Amino acid sequence: MLFTATLPLLLMQQAPAENVDWDAEFGVEEVARDPETGEIPVEPYEQSNANAGATPFDGEAMAAHFGGREGIRRIADRFTDLSFSDPRVAGIFAGHDEVRFRRTIFEQFCYILNAGCDYTGRDMRSSHSGLGSRKADLNAIVENLQQAMREEDVPFAAQNRFLAKLAPMSRDIVER
Template identity: 65%
Template sequence: MVLLALALALQTTPPGEDPVDPYPHSNANAGATPFKGSAMLAAFHGRAGVDRIADDLVTRIVIDPRIADILKGQDEVRLRRLLKEQFCYILNGGCGYSGRTMREGHKNLGLQTADVGALVEDLQAAMRKEGVPFAAQNRFLAKLAPIKRDAVER
C-alpha cells in the first residue's frame, strides 16, 4: 500500500499534456492481452508503423463529423500517446500502457455504439493507409472489440 501511494505521488505529466489526477498504472488497463510472438507487430510495420497509425487515427477522428464533438476539450496529445502505448502493448511491441482502465478513460464521454463504429472505420482507414494486411487488421480489431463493453455508456 505504501509503495502504491509513493508510485501515485511520483507520477508526472508528460510534456504537452494536461495534468490528470493520479491513478494506478497497469498493462491490464489496456483492455486486451497482447498477441504472442512478433508477427502482428511486423504486420503493422513495427513500432514506427504503430505510431503512424495512432497519429493518423487521431487526425481522422478529430475531423470526423460523426465523432469529432466527443473529443472537443479532450487532451489530444495524451490521446495520441495512450493510443500508441495501447496499440504497441497489444501488438507485443515491448511497450507498457500507462492509461486508465477503459471504463474510467471513457467515462462521461457519452459514447454510443454508432460512435464506436465510426472510430473503427477511422482505424481501418489508418491501418489501410499504413498497408496493414486485411487479416492482421481483423485480428487486431477482434482484440479491441471487447473494449466496447466498457466504453459505451448508452
C-alpha cells in the same frame, strides 16, 4: 405583455465595470499543460498494463504486419488525426487532450501488438466514462482505425485480428 413590462428592467441596469475578470468571477480555473510533455495533468491513478483492456498477442508476427513500432506510431498518429477531425464524433473528442490521447493510444496499440511498449493510460471504463458514446460512435472510430491501418498496408486479416482484441471493449465504452 410581460416582456414589455420587463423591458425597462433590462434597459435600466448597471453596466459591469470594464475590467472584470469573468473567469475569476465564475471560478473558472485555467489548466496549464505540463511544460515537458505538453499534456494536461490528470488525477492520479494506478498504472498497469492491465488497463489496456486486452492481452497482447504472442510472438512478433502481428507487430511485423503493422510495420513495427514505427508503423504503429504512424497508424496511431493517423488514427488520432482522423478521429479528432471527424465530425461524426466531434462531440466526444472536443474536450479531449489530443496530446495525451496520441501518446496513450500509441502505447495501447503497441502493447497489444506486442511491439515492446507498456501502457500507462487509464483503464477503458474510466477513460470513456461520461462520454456518452454510442455504438454509432464506436463504428466511426473503427472506420478511422481501418483507414489508418489500410494506409499502412496492414493485411485485412491482421486488421481484423487486431480489431478482435478491441471489439470486446465495447462493454466498457458504449454507454447509451
